Amino acid sequence: MTNPLTRLLDTRGTLLADGATGTNLFAMGLQAGDAPELWNTDAPDRVRALYCGAVEAGSDLFLTNTFGGTAARLKLHDAQDRVRELNRIGAELGREVADAADRPLVVAGSVGPTGEIMEPVGALTHADAVEMFHEQAQGLKEGGADVLWLETISAPEEFRAAAEAFALAGMDWCGTMSFDTAGRTMMGVTSADLAQLVETLPNPPLAFGANCGTGASDILRTVLGFVAQGSERPIISKGNAGIPKYVDGHIHYDGTPELMGRYAVLARDAGARIIGGCCGTMPEHLREMRRALDDTPPGARPTLERITAEIGPFSSASDGTGEDDAAPARRNRRRRRA
Numbered sequence: 001m002t003n004p005l006t007r008l009l010d011t012r013g014t015l016l017a018d019g020a021t022g023t024n025l026f027a028m029g030l031q032a033g034d035a036p037e038l039w040n041t042d043a044p045d046r047v048r049a050l051y052c053g054a055v056e057a058g059s060d061l062f063l064t065n066t067f068g069g070t071a072a073r074l075k076l077h078d079a080q081d082r083v084r085e086l087n088r089i090g091a092e093l094g095r096e097v098a099d100a101a102d103r104p105l106v107v108a109g110s111v112g113p114t115g116e117i118m119e120p121v122g123a124l125t126h127a128d129a130v131e132m133f134h135e136q137a138q139g140l141k142e143g144g145a146d147v148l149w150l151e152t153i154s155a156p157e158e159f160r161a162a163a164e165a166f167a168l169a170g171m172d173w174c175g176t177m178s179f180d181t182a183g184r185t186m187m188g189v190t191s192a193d194l195a196q197l198v199e200t201l202p203n204p205p206l207a208f209g210a211n212c213g214t215g216a217s218d219i220l221r222t223v224l225g226f227v228a229q230g231s232e233r234p235i236i237s238k239g240n241a242g243i244p245k246y247v248d249g250h251i252h253y254d255g256t257p258e259l260m261g262r263y264a265v266l267a268r269d270a271g272a273r274i275i276g277g278c279c280g281t282m283p284e285h286l287r288e289m290r291r292a293l294d295d296t297p298p299g300a301r302p303t304l305e306r307i308t309a310e311i312g313p314f315s316s317a318s319d320g321t322g323e324d325d326a327a328p329a330r331r332n333r334r335r336r337r338a
Contacts, residue, residue, distance in 0.1 A: 003172040004146045005106045005206055008060060009234055014268050016293060017238055017276025018054035018062035019286050021110070023253070025050060025065070027282075035077040037069050040089040047090065051097040057283040058290030059276070061106035062097075063149055066090040066140065070132045072114040072124075084139040091143025108149035108174065109140030111162060118157040126161055133165030141171055148173040151211050151238075154185040156197055167203040174274075175205045176236050178212040179222045183320025190320045191225025198233065209236030212278045214315040215243045216255060216263040220270055220307050221319050227271035227301075237272035239263060241280035243315075253280025260285040261292035262310050269299045 008015060025036050028046045039047050047065050054062040069087045071080040079086065087109070094107040114132055116124040137148055148171045150162045159175060166173045177185050177194055184190055189197075191210070198208045208231075210222045219239035226235050242255025255263075260277060267275045275293070277285055308314065 003206060004104065005061065005108075005172070005174070008104055008106055009207075009273060011104075012060065013273065014293060015060040015106075015274045016058055016264070016286065016290050017108075017236070017274055018059045019057075019277040019281030019283070020241070020279050021050065021063065021065060021067060023280050024053060024282060035068060035074065035079065036065055037067075037074065037086045037090065038077065038079065040065055040086050040093065044089070044093055047093050048097055051094055053283040054286060055097060055101055055105060057286035059105075059286055061108050061274070062094065063108045063110040063151075064090040064094045064140065064143075064145060065110070066136070067110045067112040067151070069111065069136045069139070070114050071135060072116050072132055073112070083135050084142070087136050087139030088143040091140045091145040095144035106146045107144065108147050109137070109143075109145030109171075111136055111140075111148055111150045112152050113154065113158060118155060118161070126157065129158060129161035130165045130168070133162045134168050137166055137169035137171055141169055145171075147171070147206065150175040150205075152176070152178045154178060154189065155187040156189055156193070159194075159197065160201065163201045163203055163205070173203075173205050174207045174236060176209045176211040176238065179210050179218070179320070180213040181320075182316040182318050183218070183222065183225070191222045192229055192321055195226050195229035195231050199231070205233070207234035207236050207274055209238070209272065209274070211236070211238035212240060215240060216259065216311050217307050217314050218316075220263070220266055220302070220311075221304060221314060223267060223270045223272050224301075224304075225319060225321060234273040235271055236274040236276075237267040237270075238276040238278045239267070240278045241282070241285050243312075244279065255280060255285070257285045257288035259311055261288040264289040265292050265296045265299070266302050266307060266310065268293060269302055271301065
């Protein structure tokens, strides 16, 4: 049987994904440092509102509020024993929203990085990573997620561990990395590396691509890098709503709905088939992205010059794939999808 995501791709060709999780939950009252996943049980109506915001804006799929749902991340909030519960309920709330809609929707179970560094650089073993991802995957499966959605990954070792865990859970999946260091992930992975990595996995993802990173221009350059590898798998592009800036004591993303609409069209023309937003992307951005995708006929693949002319300059001169581009030093950094 085909996955609901594959069926929807076959029907629509290009899908609109959702936007930010953290940005929207902060607007609803989530405090910095709190675990959004705890809201699945403590504030379920707000989590439903998060999902409904994307659906009402026109998204074809949305991610569950489970990004930090591994035992390693939940341990920071003394909730490591609630992995199955919090992930199951996060997916159940999504299932409720999707089943009540008047059109087919895909509930994607969000799985973020563990926040730990894997061997041989760090202490996290492959077996422990697989166990943590498997535990989370089982909860999302029990809650009714259609597909698992690995995101914001930097290390190929963690990508492989998650893929193995998802196979153990018997779940289809999608996977994205975050290219935020001159066209590379924090661990030095390039767009070409990821496109090649997914083809080596025993259970490759239904779709792969990039999320988060720096700005919309950079992620489009990364999408072009995926396309250059000739992969026939659907490509995902979930870029931030512009560039983060510190304004009046909080982080503000400067991307307007109009900019994100142009980004969505450019992403489609660049070769992405699943297009959404990440940090800073609110329902008003998604509505304009939906309108732009529906009203703008497909065009030629954009050049780098057209991308910068329409939505702004790249954050670095390099896309990370040149022979002279040195991989960044590995470092430990915890990240939450905002």
